[in-house]
Amino acid sequence: MKKISILGSTGSIGKSTLRVVDNLDSQCEIVYLTANRNAEQLIKQALKYQPKAVAIVDNDAGKTVADTLGSSIEVLTGRAGLLEIAGRNDVDLVMNGLVGSAGMEPTLKVVEAGVDVALSNKESLVMAGSIIETAKQQSGASIFPVDSEHSAIWQCLAGEDLDDVRKIILTGSGGPFRTRNVKTFKDITPDEALNHPNWDMGNKITIDSATMMNKGLEVIEAHWFFGLNADEIDIVVHPQSIIHSMVEFADRSVKAQLGVPDMKIPIQYALTYPRHSSAEWEELDLIKAGQLTFEAPDLEKFPCIQLAYDAMHAGGTTPAILNVANEQAVYRFLAGSIKFTDIPAIVKKACADHHYIPKPTLADLKELELWATDFVSAYN
Numbered sequence: 001m002k003k004i005s006i007l008g009s010t011g012s013i014g015k016s017t018l019r020v021v022d023n024l025d026s027q028c029e030i031v032y033l034t035a036n037r038n039a040e041q042l043i044k045q046a047l048k049y050q051p052k053a054v055a056i057v058d059n060d061a062g063k064t065v066a067d068t069l070g071s072s073i074e075v076l077t078g079r080a081g082l083l084e085i086a087g088r089n090d091v092d093l094v095m096n097g098l099v100g101s102a103g104m105e106p107t108l109k110v111v112e113a114g115v116d117v118a119l120s121n122k123e124s125l126v127m128a129g130s131i132i133e134t135a136k137q138q139s140g141a142s143i144f145p146v147d148s149e150h151s152a153i154w155q156c157l158a159g160e161d162l163d164d165v166r167k168i169i170l171t172g173s174g175g176p177f178r179t180r181n182v183k184t185f186k187d188i189t190p191d192e193a194l195n196h197p198n199w200d201m202g203n204k205i206t207i208d209s210a211t212m213m214n215k216g217l218e219v220i221e222a223h224w225f226f227g228l229n230a231d232e233i234d235i236v237v238h239p240q241s242i243i244h245s246m247v248e249f250a251d252r253s254v255k256a257q258l259g260v261p262d263m264k265i266p267i268q269y270a271l272t273y274p275r276h277s278s279a280e281w282e283e284l285d286l287i288k289a290g291q292l293t294f295e296a297p298d299l300e301k302f303p304c305i306q307l308a309y310d311a312m313h314a315g316g317t318t319p320a321i322l323n324v325a326n327e328q329a330v331y332r333f334l335a336g337s338i339k340f341t342d343i344p345a346i347v348k349k350a351c352a353d354h355h356y357i358p359k360p361t362l363a364d365l366k367e368l369e370l371w372a373t374d375f376v377s378a379y380n
């Protein structure tokens with residue numbers, strides 16, 4: 001029985017993880033659940049899975065949860081409650097399904113506690129890759145990819161030697177604006193950007209897919225997961241989202257991992273690794289899928305891709321600034337206070353203007369996170 005904690009259990013990844021846990025039936029036990037502010041959903045989940053404790057970040061929502069569950073289940077509240085649950089070592093695996101930079105410190109807490117992480121929160125490695133890597137080496141914890149592209153590469157690398165890898169090829173759907181005229185990008189509305197052609201995901205990552213910043217963040221994530229340099233990580237646009245990524249080896253042999261675009265598959269693999277457990281989910285029908293097509297990413301339409309490569313080259317605090325500025329710009333775009341095309345402009349300026357630190361500590365990153373948040377809210 002694998003003891004599991006889910007950070008962000010009421011979000012898109014959290015809910016899919018619980019469906020995977022249902023599928024795995026007696027193989028997993030839920031020990032902890034955490035949510036940001038969705039009290040109703042967290043209560044429902046707690047009553048069903050009977051965890052040892054739950055944490056909810058929003059204090060008002062926390063009162064509702066404590067009133068309902070407090071007599072039978074430990075209820076922690078606030079950001080401190082989330083971090084405490086993240087740091088508990090009486091579990092075998094923590095699923096980090098948190099959204100954005102808020103997921104970075106919890107990842108570090110889990111790794112420091114010596115517990116393995118199934119990492120959906122790519123922002124953790126983008127912001128604090130070097131700090132997390134050091135903590136991993138000290139504690140012996142492992143990090144398993146949940147992001148579909150990185151799971152694909154991980155699966156392609158099974159039984160292989162990393163030294164034999166020539167490059168990896170991250171695929172991306174190209175998002176909803178792949179064929180839209182770039183001249184009209186300034187008129188893109190949040191509703192249009194939230195309408196992803198293939199994947200059903202949370203709002204933040206859906207906007208990142210529309211700007212293709214998501215692919216840029218995934219390049220930096222791949223750098224930390226697989227120890228590859230920028231020139232060993234390529235991006236190919238593949239609108240059907242059937243091939244989830246590829247690995248090219250020294251002899252030019254290329255391996256790919258395929259499947260229907262369904263996050264439950266990479267989530268379950270991270271939970272059952274190195275086994276592929278049985279599941280009754282939709283199977284890939286290649287005849288129905290028909291043509292699989294590929295094209296180069298359009299860097300004029302999607303400048304965020306180049307910004308991410310540049311941030312990776314700059315290193316130090318730049319990827320963290322890229323990430324925080326992007327996140328805050330995405331929220332401003334969703335709120336209707338900036339244009340779609342302002343997102344890369346803001347990110348570029350934040351990366352250029354910030355106080356660069358080559359080897360940041362966690363405290364440095366927290367301070368810069370505040371700076372970048374202020375920077376974006378002041379932008380007009």
Ligand code: MG
Binds near residue numbers: 147148149218
């Ligand atoms: Mg992905």
